[in-house]
Amino acid sequence: KTGFVKKPQCMYHTQTSFTFYRSLQAKFELVTSEASYIRSLSIAVDHFMMSVELTECLGAQERQWLFSKLPDVKDVSEKFLQDLEHRLEADILRFDVCDIVLEHCPALRKVYLPYVTNQAYQEQTYQRLLQENPRFPGILARLEEDPICQRLPLTSFLILPFQRITRLKMLVENILKRTTPGSRDEDTATKAFNELKKVKECNSSVQSMKRMEELIHLNKKIHFEGKIFPLISQSRWLVKHGELLEVDTQTMSISGSKLKLPTRPVYLHLFNDCLLLSRRKDTWKFMVFVHAKIGELKVKDLSQKLQGISGFIFHLQLCEGQQLKHQILLKSQTESGKQRWITAMFPPDPKTTSEQTNENEDLSQVQCIKSYQAQEHDELTLEKADILQAKTITSDGWVEGIRLSDGERGWFPKTYVEEITSRSARLRNLRENIRIKCVTQKLEGESQ
Incomplete structure (x- = not known):
């Protein structure tokens, strides 16, 4: 009997200790990563922004657009770290950080919003300075060569605040996963997580602004044959664009045992509500020869069916109502190129996708092993x-x-992730994710 009682107690103690250790580890990571973040911010401010040589070659407005409120971001982050360190020093084994995060969220939001809003001007200013200011590239190169930068360019430092707020949200989420359901710690962590979500959502307003600027820019480059098409709309944004090869089935020939199909370039601009097919007039001007609404596209993957033809081919039909308007065979040089276009044209309903996921559904999962910045x-x-x-x-x-x-949802290189092979780990990830959604939705419901 004694052995029977002791064994579960020992197991419970071990499990509790492991959970406590993981919780402590998550809190330590938040503190140490904040310290690392501030060291990098200091390089951005002290080494780049305060550089006398760089300041002399920039106008006051250019300097403002390039660095924005970076010193304010640094000051707020330093105060945040100071409070975290005081808490850590008070009790290194039993300390909480989520209440401090919650307390500092208004200040973080106050400096983060102007910095994020300035992002479009920051990017434009940086590119313009490289192209139009003869002194800027040389001065920048010398500053970036300093060992303190560890071979990182200025742009890597300027993007830090955007990355940090996302990282901070993820770190608080990890702490929330380790809290006891129904506890005060869970409540505090949930509130902090929700507030960080609000700070991160500042990106959406910036994204809307950038989308509109992109449409205005494209409107100058895209021309239509005959029919007037109002491209600029508040509800429209660019989803994907790029060049594929149109396969000409009318002039095909046979060479030996292989079927040869001539190709010519066709450019695709896919928006959230329509698709434009065009030919290049010159490097950055396009003449649209056909377009259709997203809901009136049909596609068939032909890569497995066309034997003897190299490349990855799919058949695209553009309709108008029930009538076929245009059809075209499109070829990509890679499988991912083809799949990405098909997926972009026929995106799954996010509501349906989320509803289908449950905590007992064992689905393939991967974990990011190094950060990746989206390129497209x-x-x-x-x-x-x-x-x-x-x-x-x-x-x-x-x-x-x-x-x-x-x-x-989106695409990323496989080299940046590793497969989660443990079934129990995959199911635990789903359970934790569902739990976080439940507690955050409950809190949001109570606050309304």
């Missing part, structure tokens, strides 16, 4: 330790995934 519209920016459901993995090394924490 259909890609997903990843932070280290992000957990994603892998929807598609292509033969040329790309993954389409859905991040569990926020449901955002």
Whole structure:
């Protein structure tokens, strides 16, 4: 009897200790990463922004657009770290950080919003200075060569506040996962998590502004044959664009045992509500020869059916009502290129996707092992330790995934993630994700 009683107690103690250790580890990571973040911010401010040589070659407005409120961001972050360190020093084994995060969220939001809003001007100013200011590239290169930068360019430092707020949200989420359900710690962590979500949502207003600027820019480059098409709209944004090859089936020929199909370039501009097919007039001007609404597109993947033809081919039909308007065979050089276009044209309903996921459904998952910055519209920016459901993995090394924490979907290189092979770990990730959604939704409901 004694042995029977002691064994469960020992197991419970071990499990509790492990949970406590993971919780402590998550809190330590928040504090140490904040210290690392501030060291990098100091380089951005002290080494770059305060550089006499750089200041002399910039106008006051250019300097403002390039660095924005970076010193204010640094000051607020330093006060935040100071409070975290005081709490840590008071009791290194039993300390909480989420109440401090919650307390500092208004200040973080106050400095973060102007910095994020300035992002479009920051990017434009940086590019313009490189092209038009003869002194700027040389001065910048010398500053970036300093060992203090560790071979990182200025742009890596300027983007830090955007990355940090995302990282901070993820760190608080990790702490929330380790709290006891129904506890005060869970309540505080949930509130902090929700407030950080609000700070991060500042990005949406900036994204809307950038989308509109992109439409205005494209409107100058895209021309239509005959019919007037009002491209600029508040509800429209660019989803994906790029060049594919149109396969000409009318002039095909046979060479030996292989079927030869002539191709010519066709450019695609895919918006959230329509698709434009065009030919290049010159490097950055396009003449649209056909367009259709997203709901009136039909596609068939032909890569497996066309034997003897190299490349990855799909058949696209553009309709108008029930009538076929135009059809075209399109060829990509890679499997991921083809899959990304098909996925972009026929995106799944996010509500349906989220409803289908339950805590007992064992789905393929990957974890980010190094940060990745999205390069194209259909890609997903990843932070280290992000957990994603892998929807598609292509033969040329790309993954389409859905991040569990926020449901955002996109493509990323396979080399930036590793597969989660443990079934119990995958199911635990789903349970934790569902739990966080439940507690945050409950809190949001109570606050309304």
